[in-house]
Amino acid sequence: MSIRIQRVPSENVAGGIAARLIAILLALLVAAIVFAISGADLGKLGSHVFKSTFGSRFGLMDLGLIVTPLILTGLAVTVAMKVGAWNIGAEGQFCAGAIAATAVALFVPGPTIVVLPLMFVAGAVGGMLWILIPTLARAYADVSELITTLLLNFVGALFIYYLATGPWLDPSGLSFAATKRLPHDVPSFWGDVHWGLPIAVLLTISLAGVLNYTRWGYEVRIAGSNPAAARYAAIPFRRHLIVVMLMSGAIAGLAGMFEVIGTTHRLQGGISNNFGYIGIMVAVLARGSAIGVIAGAALMAVILKSGIALQTQGVNISTVLALTGLILFFTAIGDELSHYRIVRSKPA
Numbered sequence: 001m002s003i004r005i006q007r008v009p010s011e012n013v014a015g016g017i018a019a020r021l022i023a024i025l026l027a028l029l030v031a032a033i034v035f036a037i038s039g040a041d042l043g044k045l046g047s048h049v050f051k052s053t054f055g056s057r058f059g060l061m062d063l064g065l066i067v068t069p070l071i072l073t074g075l076a077v078t079v080a081m082k083v084g085a086w087n088i089g090a091e092g093q094f095c096a097g098a099i100a101a102t103a104v105a106l107f108v109p110g111p112t113i114v115v116l117p118l119m120f121v122a123g124a125v126g127g128m129l130w131i132l133i134p135t136l137a138r139a140y141a142d143v144s145e146l147i148t149t150l151l152l153n154f155v156g157a158l159f160i161y162y163l164a165t166g167p168w169l170d171p172s173g174l175s176f177a178a179t180k181r182l183p184h185d186v187p188s189f190w191g192d193v194h195w196g197l198p199i200a201v202l203l204t205i206s207l208a209g210v211l212n213y214t215r216w217g218y219e220v221r222i223a224g225s226n227p228a229a230a231r232y233a234a235i236p237f238r239r240h241l242i243v244v245m246l247m248s249g250a251i252a253g254l255a256g257m258f259e260v261i262g263t264t265h266r267l268q269g270g271i272s273n274n275f276g277y278i279g280i281m282v283a284v285l286a287r288g289s290a291i292g293v294i295a296g297a298a299l300m301a302v303i304l305k306s307g308i309a310l311q312t313q314g315v316n317i318s319t320v321l322a323l324t325g326l327i328l329f330f331t332a333i334g335d336e337l338s339h340y341r342i343v344r345s346k347p348a
Contacts, residue, residue: 019334022284024299027326031319043312052309053302057191062308063301064193065263068095070297071200072255073279074286075207076127077158080145080248081288082211083241084224085138085250088300089149091276093127095156097253098260099163100126102267105182106168112184119184119257127253130156135245137237145245153276161269168267178268186262188264196258201294203251208290220244252276281328300324 035042053059073090080087087093100122108115134148161177170180186194211217223230223237230237255275260267278300285299286292307320 003342003344005340007340011064011266019338020287020331023330023334024327026330027323030326031323034319037097040315045310045315048313049306049309052312055306056063059305060192061191062307063298064190064197066304067297067301068194068197068200068262069255069259069273069275070278070282070300071197071204071293072251072258073276073292074282074293074297075200075204075279076251076252076280077283078286078290078293079207079211079251079286080245081283082217082220082224083244085241085245085248086146087131087149087245087248087252088146088237089131089134089152089249089276089281090255090279091272091274092156093130093249093252094256094259094272094276095124095153095160096126096130097256098267098271099256100127101257101260102168102179103180105178105184105261108155114339115184116186116261119261120254123253123257124250125253127251127256129249131245131249135242135249138245139241157181157270159274160267160271164268165311170266175266175268177265181266182261184338186258186259187266188262192263194258194262196262200255200258203254204290204293211290228241252279255279278324281324284328284331 011163032042035045051059053063073094076090076093077087101119104115104119104122108118110118131149134143134145134152137143137148138145164179167179169175170178172180186196188194189198201310211220219230219235220240222233223235223240226238256272259271259275264271272311280291282296282300285296303324305322305324308317310320
């Protein structure tokens with residue numbers, strides 16, 4: 001009997017989950033070794049991180065606030081992947097949604113019950129407009145959306161700084177590089193945790209159902225996996241690409257909208273906290289599954305919250321970023337290895 005290693009086109013679900021768990025454990029192991037070499041007390045650090053993250057009501061509320069934008073940005077990237085596109089610009093669309101929602105809050109008079117839905121729509125439309133040019137460039141000129149969406153991230157971040165330090169700066173002088181406190185807030189249901197969290201979860205579950213159990217979702221998945229076969233089957237690839245990309249931008253815009261009216265309550269520089277970039281990692285961990293986005297976002301929220309706790313112990317923020325990079329690195333290796341199988345065959 002001979003034994004050989006053979007590559008298969010797709011991985012099974014169990015193998016994919018196992019690969020990600022191993023990747024996370026390896027990343028944590030490497031981080032622990034680095035901390036030990038630097039002389040840190042691993043027991044003390046671990047105990048502090050656990051108590052700060054899970055051992056208090058404040059820590060759990062922080063997790064809820066962090067996981068909300070991560071679910072939405074991760075879902076935005078995942079939805080684009082379904083049609084074979086990479087939306088690297090969730091960061092910019094996040095900023096556009098925050099700007100649009102802030103504009104409505106500052107300049108549209110009316111009661112909160114009327115203005116809040118307008119802010120919701122404005123956030124989604126802002127994200128859609130921000131991804132519109134990369135979408136049309138990809139659909140009609142075959143310009144890579146990787147480059148165009150990425151470059152617009154820097155424009156969005158700088159535009160927020162311009163508005164928050166210039167025309168929209170708080171006239172009272174109490175806030176530096178920020179607008180005044182917005183007059184409208186999304187309601188909270190548990191402490192500081194607002195209704196953006198259950199809305200994000202519900203949106204994720206709904207989109208998972210649409211993509212997996214409707215004809216439209218089936219056509220989107222076919223168009224994403226094999227555009228040539230989609231065209232041969234008379235599936236409108238370009239139309240699906242445009243619709244899905246705009247949907248992706250709208251979801252990322254909603255993340256910015258909820259952040260500005262539910263967490264920071266004002267537009268300020270650095271409001272995104274790299275949520276758009278981390279959303280890419282959430283999508284990778286989710287393996288293209290919309291439901292998996294919730295688990296991936298929860299994991300990344302724990303890592304980010306743990307990083308905040310580590311900073312109070314003198315650990316540099318770059319260490320936390322390195323840890324997330326290690327998880328992505330080991331995940332990529334695990335994804336590739338999960339495509340290989342050990343095959344036993346009898347000699348002829």
